Amino acid sequence: PKPYVVPGGRFREVYYWDSYFTMLGLAESGHWDKVEDMVANFAAEIDTWGHIPNGNRTYYLSRSQPPFFSFMVSLLATHDGDQVLKTYQPQLEKEYRYWMAGADALAPGSADKRAVRMADGALLNRYWDDNDTPRPESWLDDVKTAKSNPNRPATEIYRD
Structure with missing residues (x-):
């Protein structure tokens, strides 16, 4: 819904985790308005799809990239204050649920979509x-x- 920045000249779409590193550069350059727009766009994707897809093309809807939304929100909060954390808490929780779906029922050494329980009980996420x-x-x-x-x-x- 808002303007966005693509990773390079050959791309016309946004890619999820690449955008965090773009945001770091935008923040360093003082372009906080663009950081704010990009965070709002990713929040809209979570609201629409239940997660942030790998990229902004329909064929990416079935997969994501490493979850960087919390880092994006934290970055924006360094500039705009802790209210940003409250503003995006619903989307942060929704993305967490996407990545952790099925984790509670996992036995050690098993996996369900993006959640993996290691033999020692540690819980990890994976590409899925x-x-x-x-x-x-x-x-x-x-x-x-x-x-x-x-x-x-x-x-x-x-x-x-």
């Missing part, structure tokens, strides 16, 4: 694509990779 098909933007590469690994189901390879 809700689709078990080749990525549209890398379809040929994904199919070739799956064909070159006949001992693994292609659906596992596409998610990895």
